[in-house]
Amino acid sequence: MSLITDEIRASASEMYKGNDMCQVKSKFLLTEMGLPNGLLPLQDMEECGYVKETGFVWLIQKNKTEHKFDKIDRLVKYATEVTAYVEPNKIKKLTGVKTKELFMWITLSDIYVDDPPTGKITFKTPTGLSRCFPVAAFEIEEEPKEVDEAAKEGQEHAEVKPAVEVKEV
Template sequence: MSQLIASHRENAEVYTDPVVCKQKSLELLKEINMPNGLLPLEDIVEVGRNAETGFVWLKQKKAKEHKYKKIGKLVWYDTEVTAFVENRRMKKLTGVKSKEILIWVTISDISISDPECKKINFATPTGLSRSFPASAFEEEEEEEKK
């Protein structure tokens, strides 16, 4: 367990049942008004949330790559993903990288600044950012049902 998680574990809600973990990860995204396919993690073994600090963590059995088909982007999720969350924002994000041409770029901030324009912004620690349609991050099975 990372030191960051250990420092926020006290007073946090922690879940370790895989079914509950998946449910809690989706509830979190809904609560902060983010697309439900933003964290397509598998085999989640722990979800924790410290309501006082806004810190959340998700642990999965193994790292995962996921391709967002609508925008052709490959994203890598580590075994541990952490962030401080608030409405329409995940900041100080760890454990998420996006493939840009030939290199993996760390994503440190995800936000939706204007819910009307339906764009989601991804920023790196260096301040570079890109925007995509938020709909590209909806769970694909749900999109297929429509």
């Protein structure tokens, strides 16, 4: 059962469709919130949205995916629907994300960053257990110019006109 209702979609400050735009916007939002941009490496995204008033975010992908964070040797599963509430340096009430610890898959519920951007990132479970890693393990090296240009795609570009027209005499 989906947590994303028509009411939530209607209240969204931002909503995007298509993998390319969702990839750019999700990384941009993570960066804006002081979180590492590679934290949610979803594939074939169909929709993403953000309700600014509440901080509610959703990401919908075609299929469940698994991703291995090589720098920390951890495997993570992402459901077709990932939801959370975001605020600066924090993700709360996360759904749709599990990590493998030893032989068990453990649900993650909260993520927060201490002393961004060089500090530690902490992952918590609903039972209160937590584990810390370096923030750098979840960063994707990208050229900022490409991200900025791609983030501007799909947004209306206002044409700036002078308030007073100047004519040569």
